[in-house]
Structures are given as structure tokens and as C-alpha cells.
Amino acid sequence: MTAVPLLDVPLLLDVPLLLDVQDVTLRFATPERQVTATSRVSFQVRDGDRFVLLGPSGCGKSSLLKAVGGFLKPAEGQILLNGRAVDRPGPDRMMVFQEFDQLLPWKTVLGNIAFPLKVAASLGRRERQERAEYYLEKVGLARFAHAYPHTLSGGMKQRVAIARAMAMKPDILLMDEPYAALDALTRRRMQEEFLALWDDIGFTALFVTHSIEEAIIIGSRILVLSPHPGRVRAELDASRFDQHHQGGADFQAFQRCIHDMLFAEPIEEAVA
Numbered sequence: 001m002t003a004v005p006l007l008d009v010p011l012l013l014d015v016p017l018l019l020d021v022q023d024v025t026l027r028f029a030t031p032e033r034q035v036t037a038t039s040r041v042s043f044q045v046r047d048g049d050r051f052v053l054l055g056p057s058g059c060g061k062s063s064l065l066k067a068v069g070g071f072l073k074p075a076e077g078q079i080l081l082n083g084r085a086v087d088r089p090g091p092d093r094m095m096v097f098q099e100f101d102q103l104l105p106w107k108t109v110l111g112n113i114a115f116p117l118k119v120a121a122s123l124g125r126r127e128r129q130e131r132a133e134y135y136l137e138k139v140g141l142a143r144f145a146h147a148y149p150h151t152l153s154g155g156m157k158q159r160v161a162i163a164r165a166m167a168m169k170p171d172i173l174l175m176d177e178p179y180a181a182l183d184a185l186t187r188r189r190m191q192e193e194f195l196a197l198w199d200d201i202g203f204t205a206l207f208v209t210h211s212i213e214e215a216i217i218i219g220s221r222i223l224v225l226s227p228h229p230g231r232v233r234a235e236l237d238a239s240r241f242d243q244h245h246q247g248g249a250d251f252q253a254f255q256r257c258i259h260d261m262l263f264a265e266p267i268e269e270a271v272a
């Protein structure tokens, strides 16, 4: 029987379509065998979405993000950004990683944020400086403009990485478990800041996590992927929840529902 994923999302046809992932299968060739990371995954991200890819370890979340980033070519299917096929990395898709060492250690915080703007060569020196300062202020680190990365905490480094990505004003921000290596309290605070930034600036994010709780807090839409190889199990509307709902009955019921979906075996049963 053909597996039918559960779709529980409003049709937002009046909101511009940004990213269209169509039947994407991703494979890796290793010396021993071929690994299929995802199988015929489809989803659409619209302007302003906080779109979360959620699934167990190895289901291909990071690989999907890399493919959207243009670092990995689909074996089948295609990825369109603003109607154009993605075939290489570009400044319209900026990535934030989990690792704390993604900043250039020999540049100051401000220098790190201004650096991609300099490489892109679209702004003059003064505009670059102003843009970098603006986003640094937005992540609450204006006082640390001249500090070097090794003097910052993990959370501060992630804030700088987020400011650096945002300063490029990408069409979509690609975030690969950006808070997973942080302690629980800092992680919570970063989630709150992420939502406050989204309210303040407005951006579109494709966010990878394997935490159900984080997916519900961060996401406006959640794509639930099955274990390896990743297939779409469901797409859910999470826009009614944020950090203030955590612990509430609705939040917990939603969390349980996603948990059951993730650990259910055949997709047909999850839908029934």
C-alpha cells in the first residue's frame, strides 16, 4: 500500500512560495555500499515560515539542509528556490551550524559579521560596518563588538553566527541544530530570543532539530520524518504554540502525538 503522509496544515496559498522541495532522494556512495539518506521527500516553505525538519538521528535532516544549501545534489527530485533550481551554494541561503567553532578566530565579533558582506562585495565599508552593528545589537551583543571568539561563551558564539547569517539578508536561514550543544537553560533562552527576533525582524528559517519540544516551540510548521531513510510522515501546524505554552495540556498532547508518530512503524497506522 502506498504510504500517505498526514497533512495537518492550513493551505496558505496567498503567502509567497519560497522553497519547493520536490520528491527529493539523497544518496551517499561509500566504499562498501550506497546509503539512501532520504526517500522522495517533498515540502514547501513559504515566506515567513519557521519550518522545522524533525526526526530521529540518521533520518537525513542535515542532508536535506545541505541539499537546500546547494552542497549536495539530489539523486532524484529537485529543489527550487524562488522558482529557480538550486544547484550550488549562494548568499540567498545562509547556514548556522551546531558547532561553536564556526567563527573566524582571528577576527573580532564585528569582523566576523562583516566578513561575508565584504566577500559578497555588495556594500561599501561604512554600510558593512553599520549593517554588522545593527545585527549585533539585535542579538544583544553590542558590547562585545571588539571581542575575539575565544573569549565568548557557546551561547554568545551562536548569537554571533546567527547575526552573521542574518546580516546577509538571505531569503532563507538554514539552521542545523544550532542550540543542541548548549546547556538546557541557555538553549531555552536562545529559543526565546529566536522567536523575539522573528517577531522583530521577520525572516524565513528552515530549522533542523531532533527535539520534539524545540520543534514545537520554534516551528510554525513541522515536517515529521520517519527513521532512516527519511520519508515524510506528517506535516503539522505548530503556529499556535510558543515557549509560553510549554507544560500546558495542549502542548503536551501535541508532543505525545508527535512522539507516537515518530515511533510508530508503518505510516498508514500513524495516519489512521
Ligand SMILES: Nc1ncnc2c1ncn2[C@@H]1O[C@H](COP(=O)(O)OP(=O)(O)OP(=O)(O)O)[C@@H](O)[C@H]1O
Pocket (backbone or CB within 6 Å): 028, 029, 030, 035, 036, 037, 055, 056, 057, 058, 059, 060, 061, 062, 063, 064, 210, 228
Ligand atoms: N558524507 C556521507 N557519506 C556517507 N553517508 C552519509 C554521509 N552523510 C550522511 N550520511 C548518512 O546519511 C544518513 C542521514 O544522515 P544525516 O546526518 O543527514 O541525518 P540526521 O537526521 O541529520 O542525523 P543527526 O540528527 O544524527 O545529525 C545517515 O545514515 C548517515 O550515516
